[in-house]
Amino acid sequence: MQAALEPFLQAHADEVSWVVVAQLSPFAPPENPGRLYDFYRASNEHQIENEVRSALKYNRNSRLSNKEAGAWMEIFVAYWRAVGFILRAEEARNQGRIEDRQFVDIYDAWKTMTDLIVRHISNGSLPNWTIVCMYVTANHLRRFAIRADEQLAQSKSNVTFSPGFGDDIVSTVARNEKLEEAARVFNKMFALCLGDRNPDMRESRKWGTYYVANLLFKTYFKLKNVSLSKNVVRSIEAQNDLPDFKVYPAAHRTTYKYYVGVLAFLQEDYTKAESCLTDAWNMCLPDSMKNQELILTYLIPCRLITKHNIPTQTLLASYPGLKRIFGPLVSCIKSGDLAGFDAALLAGEDTFVKRRIYLTLERGRDIALRNLLRKTFLAEGFEDLKEGQSELDRIRKTRIPLSHFVVALRLRSSGQALEDDEVECLLANMIYKGLMKGYISREHSMVVLNKKGAFPGTGV
Template sequence: MQAALQPFHDAHASGQAWRVAYTLSPVPPHDDPGRLYDFYRASNEHQVEGDIRYALKYSQTSKLPPKESGAWTDIFVIYWRAVGEILRAEEASNQGRMNDGQWINVYDAWKEVANAIIKYISNGALPPWTVMCMYSVGNHLRLFAMKADTQLAQVEPSVTFSTGLQDDVVTGVAKNNKLEEAARVFNKMFALCLGDRNPDINESRKWGVYCMANLLFKTYFKLKAISLSKNVVKSIEAQVDLPMFDLYPQSHKITYRYYVGILAFLQEDYANAEQHLTEAWDHCFPESTKNQELILTYLIPCRLITKHNIPSPALLAAFPHLQNIFGPLVTCIKSGDLSGFDNALLASEPEFVKRRIYLTLERGRDIALRNLLRRVFLAAGFEELKEGQAAKDRMRKTRLPIEHFATALRMGTRGEGSGQVLDDDEVECLLANMIYKGLMKGYISRDHGMVVLNKKGAFPGTGV
């Protein structure tokens, strides 16, 4: 056992929290795949407590204060039991008999590890930096909870009486019982970090606030409890004495900004969403391409609304999946192809709905329409040059028959998919809408059947 706990002593002496957290990981390191097995085999149920206590107390490399030593002893004993469950689950998995609820046992055992670390952090036996160990243990609890829920869904009959974890008396399908339970554990962890009153910020658990918030976000998003995520943001914003946001590690900040950005996005606060997502994009770790893709999934619709911008071909080319779903859409927006836009939206509808971006993208149709009308304006050409007027000063024709716009609209909406037949009133309605939304400047002269556009900036922000 002395040898098995040597990595812990080394990590503790190094002063690096993540190394200590790693010695409490339920996943063995790549360079030592047998670590969990060796650790478990180093003792047995009767002697484990004595073995671990002795190994932690009488180490040659690290001197722990007695209180902290006692806390780690308890945590490692509980960890040892959890490792036993993990090994049993893996063995069952290898033998193809994963029907006895092994992951539920693993989850329950791992929850004890989480509760023990919460206990010893809140009573002060463990120093504040161990919140990073708590986060790591929590993150694994989340993953075990999801595995356990998946298994529960398989082993339990399809109709089951709930055991008080849910409001429904009968649940049709097994729900996320374990993950909901884990969320309550994470909430305790979050509160433990947020509510630390130690005035010395270097010895504060507040450094764990954002990573614990991120753990809650991931959990609540999975549980589809978006409003609970907003509560997390509110309680952080209400806490005035947190360290400056900039001082936190990048991984905490970027993940936090991603989720806060999505929350703003879902509340249609696109300006705020754009700010958070742009920050996340700018500082994202370059090798984490999946995360970059996720940020862009929300940033692209966001910028379409706030700036009427579309991603460049180079940007989309770097992300084949985004190219697939957004590529056709932005091509149609650019060319003002309304039928094409409708078809592209329809083609990726399931994905857009799942990502909760469908309704936002739908608003991009206005931009496509604006571009179509803009083309009518460009096609109308210029007024004849007046005497003495330089060619560069010539004016575009700004009085255009409604009929021209109607023709363009009918061309833009014909073909498969749109199924629209526009009558003249509808055309006028669409034009009036564009003017109302500020995408086109001018007025409709019904008596003359003309649209009179502004001489300067008929389509604001588009150079004409």
């Protein structure tokens, strides 16, 4: 045990947080695949406490204060136990027989350890630079919680009678009880980081704020409790003594901007969403393709609404995943192919719904329709030249029979034949939404378009 804790003491003395973090990792590093196993085998349930104590407290090399040594001792003992559960589960998996609660046990053990870190940071036993350990450990906790919940979901039905004297027959039991529990731990951490009063910013826990916030976002999204994320954003925005956003690590900032953007997107605040997602997009590292794809998944529908923009084929070409889901939709919007648009939306429905962009993309049909109407308008050609007018004075025909639009829509729509009144209704919609300028005259069965800019923003 003494030997096993040597790297920790060294790293701690140098205050190299990432090495300390590595000493508390639930995974063995690739260059030393046997690390967890060796670490676990170095002790046993009866001796672990004493051994860790002597390695940390009574070791000549150890420069830990008594209080801090005590804290680390508890943490390492908890870690050792958690490693035990992890190894047992690994072994069971290799033999193909995972037991009922194995992942739950890992989660519970890991939570004990996480709780200890939180407690010792908040009571001041551990220096503030160790918040890195705290939030990395927390991130592992999130993963373990998800696995534990999956296991619990398999082993019990999620419908039971309500335990109280309620009036109704059934209550849905928390399907993600472990992740919900983990969320409460993260919340505690969040408060711990956000509310740190240490005036020395180099020593402040406030540096963990955005990382833990991101952790909460991930958890709440997974729990389908997106609205709770809003509280996180609100408390950060209300806290006015945080260090400048710009000086936080780019990784924290990018993820944070991404989530704030997605939140705004889900609340249909597309302007804010666009600006946050664009920020995230600009900060994202050039080779983090996965993250870029995530950002674009929301940025593309967003710009479709705010700017009526569609992504270029060149952009989509670099992201095969996005090209697959957005490609057909985009080309149908461009060509005004309503039937194709409906088919593409239907084909991608499952993916779109899962990513919560379906209802937004659906509105892209307006743009497809606008493009179709614009083509019809262009096909109408120009007014005859009057005397004394030159080619330059030519103006487009702006009085277009309704029937022409009806024909155009029938050509490019699928399903049942469109009624004339329905086409009229869709035209009225275009006018109402400002995608087309003009008015409908029922008496003359004509659409009278604006002579200057019938389709704003499209050059005609």
